[in-house]
Amino acid sequence: MTALDVMWVGLGGGIGSLLRWWVGHVTGRVYHGSFPLGTFLINITGAFIIGYLSELFSVDWRDRYGAALNSGVLTGFLGGYTTFSSMELDAAKLNGSKGAGYATYYLVLSTIIGLIAAWCGFALARLQG
């Protein structure tokens, strides 16, 4: 690991987080319902893209931090764009405002659709390759 790797990761994470803030901001303007649509869309699109790119670059998670491309784009940009803690926070808030059933529904839906999205990204890259 070099200082340069950390720089790429930090740069990617900064840009990814900026985009996450922006998507959340725009979604909040368009949609006013109680479903945490912003975080949901962010995680699903991020999962799809990481599935697609990792199959394209054929990287396993164990060598995710090898090249600048991997560390900057996968760990940095996509890692910074998607979030786990905000999703859990959304669920905890929903538990308080809408009840445990709705909170569980959100959490299960986000997770399952996210995992399917990552797999679809994989499959798409394989179809093209």
Add this chain to the structure above:
Amino acid sequence: MRLLLLASAGGAIGTGFRFLINRVFAHAGLIEFPWATLTINILGSFLMGVLIETLALRFNASNELRTFFATGILGGFTTFSAFSLEFATLYERGDMTTAFGYVLLSVVLSLLAIFAGLIVMRWVLA
């Protein structure tokens, strides 16, 4: 504009810490199971609980602080994309028990961690 800069500066810091923790786990040889991401997401969720309760009780739910620490640092520190990639990799290898176990552990333990964070701070700051 200011919020956007706060989110991205925090995100760079959080992502940097995630990268360092990944490296530490890789260095320790803990790479057959995604221990690093699991630890990161649980720890990040606990800190999110601590932070949100602290902001609510002590800082008047300041939008600037929330954007920098919650959206930026903790949002960038934790990750869903690595989590889903790790699941897909385990699944592709045919290791179903590990793949689904990983998902269940991540989601449930992180949820418990955020509630733990909220409760601890409510108790500490009350």
